[in-house]
Amino acid sequence: MLSSRDISKVKKWAEEFNNKGYKAYGGTFSMAAKFGEITINCTTGAHSIEALTTAGADNLKGKILIDLANPLDFSKGMPPSLTVANTNSLGEEIQKMLPNTKVVKTLNTINAKLMVNPEILSGEHDLFICGNDKASKDWVKEELLTKSFGWTNIIDLGDITYSRAMEMYLILWVRLYNIMESPLFNIHIVKKT
């Protein structure tokens, strides 16, 4: 289920997929939060708290919420800054507002096409993950990132406070995007053996 403030938009999206034989639904933020066993926050980071408030803490209770949003602030033009940084992050703010939800931060450091198809890039490249609940992180790593999407290099940074580093990387990402003239790139951490 894909959700939006404009239900007609996502209903049309669902219809297109259903016509191709898939089983898709369009709904409001609260309908999707209620419907999903696993939920994903892919809203504009500057408005994620607003969107998740509408989704409803009760609807997300006990569930994994994969947070891939970036708190980018474009209000002063390019390059963007972050609405929250240094000693706090969007991932932490979401975990604080949803204490009964298991927030797992991942996939925010790469383009959407790469998220689901890391093989677009030849050679090794890395994905980061963080969150407070180990079992939820393990599920996301194994079932979604490895088995479904094909990621092989996943670096678990630790608890949800490491969202700070993952989100602040976006400042570098935006600069690299301009230099590369493509969003299809990633980084690889190399350690002396």
Ligand SMILES: NC(=O)c1ccc[n+]([C@@H]2O[C@H](COP(=O)([O-])OP(=O)(O)OC[C@H]3O[C@@H](n4cnc5c(N)ncnc54)[C@H](OP(=O)(O)O)[C@@H]3O)[C@@H](O)[C@H]2O)c1
């Ligand atoms: N696109 C990528 O390749 C990529 C990669 C990594 C991370 N991300 C992150 O993923 C998130 C979504 O990116 P996107 O490219 O998919 O952006 P997008 O197409 O602009 O999607 C924005 C989403 O945020 C919602 N939204 C916007 N303003 C809102 C508001 N005031 N209140 C409630 N909801 C609001 C929109 O809902 P409506 O449908 O109601 O407008 C829509 O669901 C961002 O945080 C981005 O940093 C994206």
